[in-house]
Amino acid sequence: MRRIQLGVTVGLLGLLLATPAGAETRGISGDLGRDISRDTLAADDGWAAADGGTTGGSTADAAHVLTVRTRGELVRALDGGSATPKIIRIAGTVDANTTDDGDRLDCDDYATGGYDLRKYLAAYDPRTWGSAKPSGPQEEARQASAAKQAERIELAVGSNTTIVGLGSSAVLKGASLQLKGADNVIVRNLELRDAYDCFPVWQPNTGGLGDWKTAYDNIWLRGASHVWIDHVTLSDKGHPDEDEPTYFGRNYLRHDGLLDITNASDLVTVSWSRFADHDKAILIGNGDTATGDRGRLRVTLHHNEFTGVVQRAPRVRFGQVHLYNNRYVVPAGAHDYRYSLGVSTESAVYAENNAFTTPGHIEVADLVKSWNGTALHQTGTLFNGYPVDLLAIYNAYNSGSERDLTADVGWTPTLHQKIDSAGKADREVARGAGAGRTP
Known part of the structure; x- marks a missing residue:
């Protein structure tokens, strides 16, 4: 399916020294040994292969x-x-919402300063509070509570690091990996699931009618470079936002992005991964005025x-984003679907041989938003x-209502492996994408 360039070969002695007694050394396929x-990224596998690979x-x-099995072990390893x-x-399931002794933490454990959701809702109800930004005791308590949770679940990943799941069922739950x-x-x-925000903030002026804003992405790249994300599965599994209540006429969201690549991050390849059952999946570039991103944010998604x-x-x-051989599936009955490809300020997306499967109420023109x-x-x-x-x-479809898009994005990708037809890629990705799948 694709070539993998091997780095340094690991001998049996090295594995025994590095792995605690009794641990299994399983790879993507789960085969013992x-x-x-x-493994290192192949020399032609997308933007992350540029400038030294x-x-x-x-x-x-x-x-x-x-090899780590708990949050405490993971923090020490990082x-x-x-x-x-x-x-x-990572072996088994590592839960970020746990104490140093391994006891489970929930939102009540992070709440401090007198924070109470019912009091927060009463304090900032738009009918009485208006459209001003929340301030005062309950907002201060929310911020303090949020800081306690962030200290526990935001995990800093440094340079020259490989994080890999063992076997077919390695999970990192409730964490936000921060590549700053x-x-x-x-x-x-690795499956990364449910980066759950206990303390969303109400923003009265967002979207005209206000909205809830959450804090955590499963993986967040800020000023990061040379990053390869491969065979991961990212989702809200455990706490889907659709099951959350509605406050102030808006869904009480608990999740932000699955993968955000912002703040002049550069040279990133995301391959053979699965993004599932989520609102906002991948953001590349965090603002229209962030002109320091020019010449950066070079990303391959395949x-x-x-x-x-x-x-x-x-x-x-x-x-400059190369988007090829990806599979898009919109489930039947998905009436909240908005778009797949977002074309924003000075973006240069080069999309080749991608396959979309949607229910009848979604049209081709719905796939792109500018x-x-x-x-x-x-x-x-x-x-x-x-x-x-x-x-x-x-x-x-958009003639007269939006500016026409041209096909000239100003560049042509050169760093990529074999590009298959969209039909072939659709079948292969369905079988092979995500954690625990054989490449």
Whole structure:
């Protein structure tokens, strides 16, 4: 399906030294003895292969190859986000919402300063509070409570790090991996689920009628570079937002993005991963005025599955993004679907051979949304099994209401592996994308 360039070969002795007694060394396929933790990105596999490539922690010595089973072990292995080459292998389920002794924490455990949701709702009800930004005792208590949760679930990932799941069922639950200023990071074969915000903030002026804003992405890249994310599964599994109540006429959201690539991050490849059952999946570029992102945010997304995703698959500002051989599935009855490809300020998306499967109420023109975008290159698109010209249909549908998009994005991708037809990729991604799947 694709070639993997191996870094340093791991001998049996090294594995025994690095792995606690009795632990199994399983790779993506789950085969005993198959270890992927020293794999490096192939020389042609997307933007993360540029300028020296991405090797993660492949050069780690035996003392920095660690298998972790608890949040405490994971925090110690991450070493405060240090740049020391390290390989962290996650076994089983690691829950970030736990104490140092492993006891489970819930939202009540983080609440402090007298925070109470009922009091918060009463204090900032738009009918009495108006449209001003929340302030006062309950907002201060919310902020303090949020800070307590953030301290526990935001995990800093440093440069020269590989994080890999062992076997077919490795899970990191409730955590937000923070790659801030990190270079040369690999995350593979891992399910990241339910980065749940206990303390959303009410923003009265968002969207005209106000909305709830949440804090955590499953993975957040800020000023990060040379990052390879491969065979991961990201979702809200455990606490879907659709099951949350409505306050002030808005869904009480608990999740932000699945993967955000912002603040001049650069040279990223996301491959063979699954983004599932979520509102806002991937944001590339965090603001229309963030002109420092120009020349950066170079990202490749290939052989990924987006299923049950409402929007941002991805939404792009400024970046040169190569989007090929991805599979999009909108489930029947998904009446909250908004769009898949977001074309925003100075974005340059080059989309090739992607397949979309949708129910009958979604049309081709619904797949793209533009905010100040000017260009989208697309070829080889399949829509419910039929070839379509996504750009031409979008322009025809939006003629007179939005600016037409041109096909000239100003660049042509050169770093990529074999690009299959959309139909073939659709079948292969359905079988092979996500954690625990064989590449």
